[in-house]
Amino acid sequence: MPITRIRIATRESALALWQANFVKDRLQQQHPSLQIELLPLTSRGDQMLDIPLAKVGGKGLFVKELEKAMLDGHADIAVHSMKDVPMEFPDGLHLPVICEREDPRDAFVSNHYADLDELPRGAVVGTSSLRRQCQLLARRPDLQVHFLRGNVNTRLAKMDAGEFDAIILAAAGLLRLEMHQRIRTTLPPEISLPAGGQGAVGIECRRDPELEALLQPLHHRATAARLAAERALVKRLDGSCQIPIGSYAELDNGELHLRGLVGSPDGETLVRAEARGPEENGEAMGTALAEELLASGADRILAAL
């Protein structure tokens, strides 16, 4: 029986719903007669916002409920922020489609200061990402980095209430939610190397050739090539838990340029490496660069966490 309906499992945050609706609209454009529905679900990662992500079980929390819905037959596909997607998928599921990337950079958000360098000594910056914390402190050891989790609106409200002089968020989330005016500066990769997959949305689904064929027009090859390299690096270094790893690839005329970073949370030790190579070799490149990082001291940083 041909597929006539697709049910999209999604988290309930404004950003997740935006992303699910984006996929829904693009699918509908491709297949006007297809019936497409959203199935909003509460994920455990969203329920436990006051606890560091690494302690409640890592990134996988955001995707587990959605995967369960697909395995139980309540949903057909799930839309994820690629930054939150683990390296392995349960039996029967895979992630064949990665959509074109939005701005992958971190954004500096503040009501009083235009840039990181304008922050006064000892200013309080909110983020719960060890990757962001480590790079902030490497550049500005005087700053106080305070814990901040929650969805984009919650984080902004806390800053507006005066709890933070500035916060760091993914530019992509703000742009999607039409809050570009909140971005005072986007931090270049030299200052804040993004997380692997940041700014890209992926579609996970059952292993089903017919379903996959329907989704295929949404796949963006250049984004997928970049993420293959970024994710291979992260996978070789750890994958699951929240540790200070930056992994960012650019693609220029068929050549990948991959940069990796591992740091200590206090920003005192930072190991960087980079590599260039053909577009098709992203995965091998990511693994090799991870090994180079480990050999250059990242192994000691990770062991100390």
Ligand SMILES: NCc1[nH]cc(CCC(=O)O)c1CC(=O)O
């Ligand atoms: N970890 C939460 C998360 N997962 C994806 C995004 C932003 C959107 C994206 O990277 O595509 C965010 C929020 C943030 O980091 O500010």
